[in-house]
Amino acid sequence: MMRLGHEEKALLLIHKHWLIPTIRIGITLFVALIPLPILPFLKTFIAPAYQDLAFNLTLFLISLYWLILLLGIFILWVEYWLDIWLVTNKRVLSVDQMSLFKRKISEFHVDNLQDITVTIPGFLGRVFNFGTIDAHTAGQHHFMMRDVPNPNAARRIVLDSAEYFINRQ
Amino acid sequence: MIFIIALIVYIIVIGVIGTIITLSIIQLRTNRAPGDNHRFSTFVLSVLFIVLFLFSLITFLQVPWNDIPLLDVTDILNT
Numbered sequence: 001m002m003r004l005g006h007e008e009k010a011l012l013l014i015h016k017h018w019l020i021p022t023i024r025i026g027i028t029l030f031v032a033l034i035p036l037p038i039l040p041f042l043k044t045f046i047a048p049a050y051q052d053l054a055f056n057l058t059l060f061l062i063s064l065y066w067l068i069l070l071l072g073i074f075i076l077w078v079e080y081w082l083d084i085w086l087v088t089n090k091r092v093l094s095v096d097q098m099s100l101f102k103r104k105i106s107e108f109h110v111d112n113l114q115d116i117t118v119t120i121p122g123f124l125g126r127v128f129n130f131g132t133i134d135a136h137t138a139g140q141h142h143f144m145m146r147d148v149p150n151p152n153a154a155r156r157i158v159l160d161s162a163e164y165f166i167n168r169q
Numbered sequence: 170m171i172f173i174i175a176l177i178v179y180i181i182v183i184g185v186i187g188t189i190i191t192l193s194i195i196q197l198r199t200n201r202a203p204g205d206n207h208r209f210s211t212f213v214l215s216v217l218f219i220v221l222f223l224f225s226l227i228t229f230l231q232v233p234w235n236d237i238p239l240l241d242v243t244d245i246l247n248t
Binding site: 002013045050053057060064066068070071073075077081082086100103 | 179182183186189190192193196197200201202203204205207210211214217218221222224225228229231232233236237238246
């Protein structure tokens, strides 16, 4: 588990909007159903002597196909849970889970924050209230996370954290 | 002979899938953020994997591998 520093409190943990993994898992489930219509047609194309063999073999291949799709769902799941922005009272930690084992971790201290931009990508973003947060720091680096739920509230929390940190110093 | 080859290929495929899923569960546990709780959903996915694995194992054992006519493929088709 990630560890926070001394006197550091987690203020906000941001994952991608629930719609994003739901759409991806929904597509995977739809793709899983595609080979099923093959089974009733096997009798038409296969000679009677081999129909049982063809049915069992097709069923076995479909089960392997489903296992591979389940692996894909696992990878989506890992990406969803490990792709985060963690806002604390001292810093913002950005973890970009690019694939199953490839991840990029970067962070900036809230007092280095220059500006923060929220972009709503389109109709779905407006309806389900998600968007992209882009934070620029004093070192001209920028930290971006796509499909953030309620991005304006997240922006407000990051800005409040920066303001509180600067006022306390 | 075909059964042995199919069994080896099956063990390799299941081994690769199982290893990747195990590594992803370990990664989810070790890299989780403070306050995250995904144990139940990960458990459900793991159960689903075991169910699908058992289903594939049963279907694998039901296939009469040695009866597959590799050379006379045209005999299989309903022509």
